[in-house]
Amino acid sequence: MVRSGKPGTASIGERLGLGDERRAAYAFVLPALLLFVVFIVVPTVATFVLSLFEWSGGGEPRFVGLRNYRIALTGDAIFTKSLRNNFYYMLATLVLEVGTGLILALMLDLKRRGYDLFRVILFTPMTLSLTVIGLMWYFILHPEFGLFEASPLADERTALWTVCVVSGWTYCGFYMVLFYAALQGIPRELYEAALIDGAGELRRILHVSLPLLRETTLVSVLICVTGAFKAYDLFRVMAPEGVPHHSTEIASTWLVRSAFSAEAAQMGYGAALAAIMTLLVLGMTVLYSLVTRRSRSQELA
Amino acid sequence: MIGKVRLPLIVMTGMSLIGCRRGEEPKVVLKFAHSVTAGASKPVYDAAVVEFEAKHPGVRVKQVVLDGMTYEKQGLQSMLQGGDPPDVFFEWAGHRVLRKVRDGYAADLTEALNKDGWRSAFHENSWSATTVDGRNYMIPNTIMVTVIHWYNTAIFRRHRLEVPKTYDELLAVMHRLKAAGETPMIFGNRELWPMGNWGAHLIQRVVGERVYDDVLSLKPGTSFVNPGFVKALELIEVWAKNGFFNRNFLAIADVDAQIGFFHGKAAFYPMGNWVISGAQTDAPPDFEYDGFNLPPLSDGAGDQTSLMALNTGYMVSKSTKHFDLAVEFLRHMMSESVQQRMVEAGAISTIKSAFDPERIDPHLRRCWEAWKNAKTIIAPPDTGYPIDVANRLYDAIALVADGKADAKTALTRAEEQVAPWRRAAVKTRGKE
Secondary structure, three states: OOOOOOOOOOOHHHHOOOOHHHHHHHHHHHHHHHHHHHHHHHHHHHHHHHOOEEOOOOOOOEEOOOHHHHHHHHHOHHHHHHHHHHHHHHHHHHHHHHHHHHHHHHHHOOOOOOHHHHHHHHHHHHHOOHHHHHHHHHHHOOOOOOOOOOOHHHOOOOHHHHHHHHHHHHHHHHHHHHHHHHHHOOOHHHHHHHHHOOOOHHHHHHHHHHHHOHHHHHHHHHHHHHHHHHOOHHHHHHOHHHOOOOOOOOHHHHHHHHHHOOOOOOHHHHHHHHHHHHHHHHHHHHHHHHHHHHHHHHHHO | OHHHHHHHHHHHHHHHHHHHHHHOOOOEEEEEEEOOOOOOHHHHHHHHHHHHHHHOOOEEEEEEEOOHHHHHHHHHHHHHHOOOOOOEEEEEOOHHHHHHHHOOOEOOOHHHHHHHHHHHHEOHHHOOOOEEOOEEOOEEEEEEEOOEEEEEHHHHHHOOOOOOOOHHHHHHHHHHHHHOOOOOEOOOHHHOHHHHHHHHHHHHHHHOHHHHHHHHOOOOOOOOOOHHHHHHHHHHHHHHHOOOEOOOOOOOOHHHHHHHHHOOOOOEEEEOOHHHHHHHHHOOOOOOEEEEOOOOOOOOOOOOOOEEEEEEEEEEEOOOOOHHHHHHHHHHHOOHHHHHHHHHOOOEEOEHHHOOHHHOOHHHHHHHHHHHHOOOEEOOHHHHOOHHHHHHHHHHHHHHHOOOOOHHHHHHHHHHHHHHHHHHHHHHHHHO
């Protein structure tokens, strides 16, 4: 490697005392880092700053301190309800998406006749846009012109669960593929050994497949949990305005309506809701990582 | 060889044609945002734009059209906040105009209206809620009657019903319709405002226009939970208990209810005068209907002739680079010729010379009569007042109409939701 020997012409990396390898590493990371800063860090910080103001998107913002947070956490019953709905949605999708995906993958792994066809059919909803899926189910379940006399979307008690089921129908194929791919990575010898030991199909699943699917399960749960808080399109299309009686209102739909609704246009308040959601999801992710790391180290020990 | 030459030739010819097309591109593009996506008014808008472009070579009017709900809720606000806001935009008079002015989106149109006596072309009563501090920020286009009790005349004939003159008679009609197996009243309340406006009008008739205005304006010391509001919602409780509303009214869109009404699914459909335009395009040819204002309550307070209505009109962006052209465009939109066509499409025009009550559609005349006979015009909650306040009142009305809460509980919930904003409003007022 030829180096410049002239004093005073050292590169930034040299002046910082970085070796060639580290400099190259930083050079490779820099574009991604820049993108991350511009599109993630700056908007996040801006959102937190904006949450301290009252601003409609036009005119001069007015500093209101933590007022927006106070209103969101103590005075906005719809936001509280929407967070609760998010939580229910998360639980339902864990069962309907991850759980069903796992069961389907295990069934496919039995490799009965036609399993390839089923794999394609079950994955198909994932290839459609969520808006298309939402509209399709909205028309099937339309309270006035739909297929059912009593639409579950029109009932406060069933509307949220209906959206959850559609979400499960859409995404279970995705988790099925994840689990199925992981199942293919399990050495066949383990199953053969279990078979020699007299284990039936159920015991092979319980004692071989499931323990070895642990990592995939952990990742799937994380994707599902964070995804539950990012949900928007399906709810927007299938149950606009959170009908009936905000029973299908989730934090993101309420946030958008608070921030961008022409008259409400409370950008500051919307930013505060976004900040609360960010902290919540971040907190859950950290907690989840800590719990799984702990159980993993206990297992290794 | 010829084949080899042909492709570049086609490409070059195509490029030169594109070049020619580019050469014809307009020098100025005027962005015009509105929410007329369909109905009889749509061709009027389109024709008016074409006429204006023909009169102004080099100018293209780009219509940005969003459906009413999207436009009202997020569409317009997003456009105004974006980097390329519309030069001219449709707006509802009232609190929305005030917000646009306060947020710096609206150009002052006072001088433009004073020029050449343009102002005198408008009805004198067209200006309410279009001015801020005595300055004009909106060119009023139409008077929108928000709640008229449209009814199916064939159903009325079938059950030998007469137009009710009082609120009690209206209830009696509802009972007879219900007993005869009809759906007395249809709403598509997914967006909350259809039934919300109807309920709010009933509230005004019970509490009077002053209390209505004070509570919705978040005046200090006021609250949703007051005896008048509770009494009004108890009246809606009676409607709900008797099953006067269509099933699923909370989950269907207004457009679904409108189509249902046109196809005889219900006797009544309380809605604005834009139903006339919808009926022209979407109702079966033999569909007959008529309408009346909410009849007076015997024990109500305030003006019992009141009508829920508002002006709509056009505003010009403060940031427009083509202010004069935008005004010129609006003068064209408000010209007698365009406005006459608007009237034919079912609008009550603000232009004196375009609106002759004797020569208009009979349905439109009903709206006009209600407007003329009303001593008080009250604003719908969602355009006349802060939207959060309006939405919480709409929530309360929907809860009661759905039988999910009694009047007091629903209003208490609404008040709890509004309370932080009410406190914030008091604080802001204090600072001002």
